[in-house]
Each structure stands twice: as C-alpha cells, then as structure tokens.
Amino acid sequence: MGTLSASIDSVRGFQVAGVHAGLKKEGALDFSLIVSEANCVAAGVFTRNKVKAAPVLLDQERLAENPKAIRAVATNTISANACTGALGLKNARATANLVADALSIVAEQVLVMSTGVIGTHLPMDKIARGVELAGTSLGSDWRAAAAGIMTTDTRPKLASITVDSESGSYTIAGIVKGAGMIAPNMATMLSVIVTDAALGLPEAQASLKTAAQQSYNRIVIDGDTSTNDTVLLLANGMSGVDVSSGDELEAFQSALNALARYLAQEVVRDGEGVTKFITLNIVNAESGEAAERIGQTIGASVLTKSAFYGSDANWGRIVAAAGRANTAFDPDSTSLRVTAGERSAGDAAGLEIFSAGMPTEYREEAAAAIMAEPSITFTLDCGIGNGEATIWTCDISHEYISINGDYRS
C-alpha cells in the first residue's frame, strides 16, 4: 500500500474547481465541481434518515439507472435542499441540467450534493453562476474543491494515496466535509472519493460499503443523523490498472479503507467546537454489532462528552452509557483503560480505572494527566464475547453550543 498524503496532486482524467457562487458571504468558496473526462463506474452510500434531501433522492435514482457512465459531481453549500418537496427535487434536477449543459454531457451523468440549512430552497441564480464559474475554471486545485463544500468546517479536508501494483500505479483521492450533525450512519457529511483505477460496478459498490462501514459510520460528533449524508466513489479507469479482482482488489480495498478512515477522522478532528479527539475501543462485547452500539452510545452521550471537555476522568458516565446501549452488558465482567494518544485495541498501555464492577486503586492525578491530552483512547473490555469495534468521537464544548445556537443567523 502506498503512503497516505493529506493533499491531492492529481488523479488521471479528473479535473476540479471550487468557486464563489455568491452563496456564502465575502467571497468564500461555496460551490464545487468534480469532473471526469471518461465515464466513471460510480457507487454511493447515503443517509438512513427517513427524511432524505432532494439531492440524495436524485443521486439514488441516477446510481440505480446509470451507474457506469457518471461524469460529474456538483456540490453547493448554504442550502441543504432538504424538506423542500417537489420544488426541491426540481431544483436538484435543474442543477444537474446546468452542469450537463456546461460540460456538454447528459444530465443523467451528473450527481449533485447539497449541505447547509434544512428547508430553504436552492437560489438557482447563484447555482447557475456557480456552475458557470466552476465549468470555466476546472483544473487540479483539489484544495479549492474541498473548500467549496465546507459549512462550519474550519479547514478543507482532503487526502490521497497512490498504490503501486504489478499492473502499474493508480491513485485514490477524496475530499470530505463534516463539522456538525455527525452520528452513527453518517451526518451532514459529504465525501467524494475518486480513483483512476478501473473497477467493476459490484466491486465499486461493495468496496465503498466496506470502507464506509469502518470509517464514516464509526464516527460520532453529536448523535444527529443528517438528511443529506452522502459518500460517493467514482472510478474512471484511466490509469489502466484494473483492480476488480484478486490481490489487486484486496490492495485497493486496503488503500480505500485507509483513505476513508483518515477522512472520517478528519471530520471528527474538525468537528464543531471540538477540543479533544477520543478513540473508543470496545472489545469482547457480545458481537461486533453490540460493540459498535456500545461505542456509539458512549460517543453520543452528552454527559460523557461534557466530561471529556472538562478533562474529567469521569469513567462512571462511560460505563453508564454502555449500560443503556440496548445490548448485553454486565459491569461485573467489564474493565476500562484510559491511555493518552490514539491507540489500537490491542495496545496494553495506559491506566486501568475500572475492573470487575468497581473502580481500581488508580491515582486520580494519573488519570487527570491523561485526560489533559488532546487525544485520548478508552478501551472498554466487556468480558462477555469476541465482538470488537472502534469508534472515533470528540468532546462537546461551549463553542459547539454557540455555533449551533445561531447557525442560521
């Protein structure tokens, strides 16, 4: 596997642009376009919220009907185009039509994404301006493309990885936005991953699903699941390297997993008002699903997140959250360890603070020293099975409340 880079040089056959369409104030980039010169095999994973934004509905339709000839992804900010009824769907289609016209392709080859306030209609004049500007400024400025999808994100988030295989080298690259509403099964999280490797459609779908399951679906910021969550994978094959089977597919999956995990973690690190990055390793739960549920319940607990913010080793809140995760749990067989930094489940370092239903004789100062770190790992051993999951989460701060108390103003 190649080395992960927090930038994107270029991906064969892809051009991008991030422009100011007039949606945001003061010239900030607010509209983004990704274009492939060749048809892409494309796959998507979407929010499980029953309230699905218009762009989600449109993309699901496109990927069902035309998944092997996608050419472009257009993303607008400020309006989520969710809870907007028939007009919302019409505007999503109109956006795709504008892009198709600008690129001389057909509308069915265009996917769209939206992020911003729920329940406001797309300002189509500004969208048209964004399409026009982006269409005439396509190039390799992936940083601008990543900036053009940001909402309350504080920095563009992008990464790439180049894999050298026996058949040649190929690149996988991705951008992501997140910040708030990040929860189990995604969030107002938009991500596009592109590759110049060649992939069959079932392999594209399966590999994206696998990667998303252990990355985007394993992060929790506030427990809210958005109406707009979308992760897209586009493969245009222009490297000439086919990764659809065998070792090549395995290597591709590994690289895709690493890229997706990095991007997902970046969403947590840049979450609204986040001051601490928390890794939750849940081990020896009844099942993998049980482990994931326990981790996500802890990650979504506002009480626990408040304690993280206060650098308080209030492990009781972690154990209590595990106990209400609607899955098998027995405090008497449980132990909890805390360690500074991001650690894997197998890493035995750190301080055991809870064991067999009771606190250990740990020194509060030792726990406080770990809790003062910006990155902290908790490993919760449930002692009742073999299920494992790792969840990445964060604290909740005054800043989060401020951001979300007047997001619309």
Place this chain on the structure above:
Amino acid sequence: MGTLSASIDSVRGFQVAGVHAGLKKEGALDFSLIVSEANCVAAGVFTRNKVKAAPVLLDQERLAENPKAIRAVATNTISANACTGALGLKNARATANLVADALSIVAEQVLVMSTGVIGTHLPMDKIARGVELAGTSLGSDWRAAAAGIMTTDTRPKLASITVDSESGSYTIAGIVKGAGMIAPNMATMLSVIVTDAALGLPEAQASLKTAAQQSYNRIVIDGDTSTNDTVLLLANGMSGVDVSSGDELEAFQSALNALARYLAQEVVRDGEGVTKFITLNIVNAESGEAAERIGQTIGASVLTKSAFYGSDANWGRIVAAAGRANTAFDPDSTSLRVTAGERSAGDAAGLEIFSAGMPTEYREEAAAAIMAEPSITFTLDCGIGNGEATIWTCDISHEYISINGDYRS
C-alpha cells in the same frame, strides 16, 4: 380531584427530615429520611440501564420480598453508589441497617436511594451521622426532605394533592430530584411519592407504573439514562380511605398522574442550565409508541436543543430528528406548528411552519417572537396514523456544559 399544591403540609402517619450529614460542603442538606409510623404497601419503578446502582438492586430485592411492610426511605447525595461492586451492595445494606436500628424497625422495612458521582463508595461514617441526625429530627419539614436529595438541582421540588372522596379525604405527596442525565425511561431522577390512602399491592404497582409512564418517562433533558433512577410509592392507609377499586381507584389514579406529571415537569424546568421549557406534542404517528419515540428523539437531539437555546426556529432540525427515530415517518405527510406557552395537542393556536414536505410561507419574525418565549410548544402532525404522545424537554446551554464539564471537582 383536589387542587395540586407546590408544597406539602402533612401526610397522616409520615414524618420526614432533611439534614446535613457532611457529604456536601458548607452545611447544605445532603441526607433525607422519610418514615411512616404504619407499614406501607410499596411499589417502585427503576432504571432500565443494565448498570444498576447498589441501592436499586437492594430496593428491587426488598420490594420483591417485603412489599407490604415498608416503613422508611433513606436517601444520600454525593455518591451514587453505582459501579461499586460487592462493597457497594454491602454499604447499601449497611445504610438500611443503620436506619432500622435508629427507628427500631427491621432492615427489610427500609428502602435506600443514592445520587451523585458514579464509582465512589459511600462514606459510611457520614452516612451514619446522617441517619442519626435525621432519626432525631423527624417532623413535617418536607421542603428540607426534598432539599436533602438534591444534587445540581437549584431548588427543592415537592408537591401534594388532597382528594375528597365519599369515604373521606386523603393526600398524595411527592418529592423529586433531577437536573442532569434525564432521559427516556428516567434519569438520575429520584422521586418518592407517599399517600395516606390505603391501596392493595397490585393496585399500588399498576398505578405507579401508569403514572410514571406518562410523566417521568416522558421527559428528556440530555438523553442519558442513569444507573440510579428510582420512583417509589408508599401507601400507609392511615386516612382510612381505601382506593383499591372502582371510582375511588380511578380518582386516585387521576390525582397520582397529575402529581407525577407536575413533579416530572419540575425536573425539566430545573434541568441543568435550562433556559427554555419545550412541550413536544406528537400526533397522528403510526402508533403511540412511534409517537413517543419520535418525541424522545427530538428531545434528545443536541442540535435541536442548541437551536432552542439560540431561540432559532430551526424547524428543519426537528423534522430531521423525527426522520431518524427508527419508526415510520414521511415528511410529505407531516406538518409542524409552533406556539408560545405550554399547549395541548388539540390546541390549534400558533404558527404552522412546515406542511406537506415544505416550509410554509410563515414570516420569520413571527416564528422568532414565539421562539423568544421561555415556554414553547411544537406540535408535529405525522399524518399517518392515530398515535399520540407528549414529551417535555428543554434546551441545552453553555451552562449545561460548564456544569457537566467539572461536576466532580
């Protein structure tokens, strides 16, 4: 039905005390005792968290073995006596033993409750002092008894109701504490309700369950379910009025429901850092259970609660939260109305802001004026069935984060 009063004069045969046992700083009341001179029929409802505090386990055992001769309830603050293993259970028993000795009754007649930090052992010397002080200062100061169970509550919460029946009059009175960790299926919420009416055991159990279901289980502060939640009902029969059947039982249930609802709402009003009281009427959901789930998901949404705090009519977050409640929901059949004050589901007043999948043409200033009120009602009409539920919740403020960021220090 009699009139609900926010105070308690006296309940025949019950004496109480709230004392300073040295658990809290600076002389604050921190230990509470409720004693009946006659044996009580007693019932309890408890946390559904898999992690149950020692006092919960002990009370469940007592109510299974000796539910018709309970004489006392002792409550300590500062330590929740949860996640404390075998020593925790031993200390809970020891507390009951101390109370039994002081009152010359047997330990099996004593229930105990604890609230405070999880994972700290009861300081038994201070508990002993609390029992001694309380045992010698029994009287009718219910306000002190209610103060003696407070944690981050800002005020004692108590109420009573006197019912005149054909067989005579009787009183139902209750105290409650809450503040944080208040969630579906209770919270670090402790409540004791006593009555001098006579009740059979099955009726005591059933009426408490019914009352709790539409009161304590319908409030959401932060979505965290505590290890210690307990609501107890003690009936000593000393009024001579038997309410075990017929119209008398119906009247008792009505009065108990009203008292429980008032006490539960008081918990929300006095929640940690609360600035707004929110009533969520969910109507025409697929079922009553679906309505309750939708209301509780909205009530626990941090994003939604942040918007309440910011007086932002961000209805999109409410609809999005409903969409992720894991139950049938269709935005296209849904409408949402917002009204100032606490309103019932049938009250047609207010501003419709969302209808048939789209925002209405409401004026933002009109919505903002309602959102500026300290008490606000949202009525969400799901348009797909007959299920109804009302949930009481609140906003989340900077103050909540401050309180919970350093609760232990």
